[in-house]
Amino acid sequence: MKTFIMKPADVKREWYLVDAKNQVLGRLAAKVAGVLRGKGKTTFTPNVAMGDFVVVINAGKIILTGNKAEDKYYFHHSGYPGGMKKVSYGDLRAERPELMLFLAVKRMLPRNKTRKHTLRMLKVYSDDKHPHLAQQPKPLALVK
Numbered sequence: 755m756k757t758f759i760m761k762p763a764d765v766k767r768e769w770y771l772v773d774a775k776n777q778v779l780g781r782l783a784a785k786v787a788g789v790l791r792g793k794g795k796t797t798f799t800p801n802v803a804m805g806d807f808v809v810v811i812n813a814g815k816i817i818l819t820g821n822k823a824e825d826k827y828y829f830h831h832s833g834y835p836g837g838m839k840k841v842s843y844g845d846l847r848a849e850r851p852e853l854m855l856f857l858a859v860k861r862m863l864p865r866n867k868t869r870k871h872t873l874r875m876l877k878v879y880s881d882d883k884h885p886h887l888a889q890q891p892k893p894l895a896l897v898k
Contacts, residue, residue: 760799765792767875768806771891773882774855775812778819783858785896786810790872791863800864803871809891814851814880818843828857852878 770789774782792798792805818826823844831838846854855878863869877886 758797760797760802760804762802762804765802765804767804769886769889769891770806770808770894771884772808772810772894772896773812774810775815777816777896779816779822779855779858782810782816782896783855783862785894786855786876787859787862789894790859790875801868803868803875805872805875807875807877807886807889807891808894809877809879809884809886810855811879811882811884813855813878814847816847816851816855818847823847828854851880 772782772786786808788794789808790805795804798804824842826843827840828843828846829838829840841849843854856873856876859876860869860873863872877884
């Protein structure tokens with residue numbers, strides 16, 4: 755019996771729609787990262803970006819458990835001396851909720867060449883409107 759290796763040309767991708775309303779950030783990001791990588795497929799190959807497209811709506815209504823809205827920070831640096839910036843996750847959820855979920859999913863993916871291609875398949879929107887109706891995304895069932 756030979757081991758099956760998936761080739762990038764043979765990948766068939768589906769579109770899934772996820773409603774992030776009243777979902778916990780980390781649990782949602784873990785589920786989305788698994789779908790983006792294609793971990794649920796029987797032909798999963800780790801070195802091929804073979805996951806499905808995921809459209810996440812209502813990212814502004816994600817729940818942060820505990821005191822993470824005040825105590826957890828997003829850090830970034832301008833590249834200049836003294837250029838460290840920090841924003842609390844509560845402020846980040848109010849200003850750019852799609853970035854909050856995008857970063858959570860990005861940090862759950864492996865740090866290799868496929869991460870860039872995998873993240874292109876993630877579409878995050880802060881409200882319930884999205885421009886991907888033509889792709890007819892299927893709802894993705896999430897366990898709360």
